[in-house]
Amino acid sequence: MIGVSTEYTAHIVGVTSKLLDTVGAIVVDSEGRVAASCSSGGIVLKHPGRVGQAGTYGCGCWAQNYGTGRSVATSVTGCGEDLIKTCLAREAANSLIHSAHATVAINNTIRSFLDSPFLGKFSERLCGIIAIESESTGRGEFTWGHTTPSMAIGFMSVGQRIPKSHISRLPLGANPGSTVIIEGTPV
Numbered sequence: 001m002i003g004v005s006t007e008y009t010a011h012i013v014g015v016t017s018k019l020l021d022t023v024g025a026i027v028v029d030s031e032g033r034v035a036a037s038c039s040s041g042g043i044v045l046k047h048p049g050r051v052g053q054a055g056t057y058g059c060g061c062w063a064q065n066y067g068t069g070r071s072v073a074t075s076v077t078g079c080g081e082d083l084i085k086t087c088l089a090r091e092a093a094n095s096l097i098h099s100a101h102a103t104v105a106i107n108n109t110i111r112s113f114l115d116s117p118f119l120g121k122f123s124e125r126l127c128g129i130i131a132i133e134s135e136s137t138g139r140g141e142f143t144w145g146h147t148t149p150s151m152a153i154g155f156m157s158v159g160q161r162i163p164k165s166h167i168s169r170l171p172l173g174a175n176p177g178s179t180v181i182i183e184g185t186p187v
């Protein structure tokens with residue numbers, strides 16, 4: 001299982017506190033089949049009746065098992081309205097399946113998100129993607145990218161006794177919402 005969470009500081013009625021945002025998960029079974037899931041960031045600062053990316057098809061997560069022995073799964077984080085307007089999870093999966101390199105695919109997807117005409121008036125475009133590309137041979141690549149200041153990553157395979165975790169951070173002085181960082185590891 002691979003999970004992701006973004007962390008940010010919120011100022012609510014003069015109180016500063018750390019909040020956790022979206023949680024996403026992608027999994028691969030022993031035959032290379034994938035599944036994906038995500039949650040919305042809870043109800044803090046959300047309008048009553050709001051439906052975010054988690055409840056919108058192709059916007060919060062996407063998994064597709066192709067008959068070719070190749071599968072992809074994605075889960076995304078960021079402003080739900082922006083993720084819905086761009087169908088970011090589905091776009092990331094489409095880019096992965098049509099690319100020979102997962103890091104290039106995720107980078108291109110995030111760059112397209114940053115340039116999206118659907119986000120015209122927003123200057124800070126925050127998103128994060130976790131993605132896995134799997135083959136029936138058991139080989140694959142877990143890739144993540146983000147424009148948020150940080151993104152927490154956790155992953156584990158059946159061969160590991162202890163999960164691995166990593167906080168991916170933008171470089172010092174980088175501008176959140178316009179700087180992209182991409183990382184990954186073979187699985």
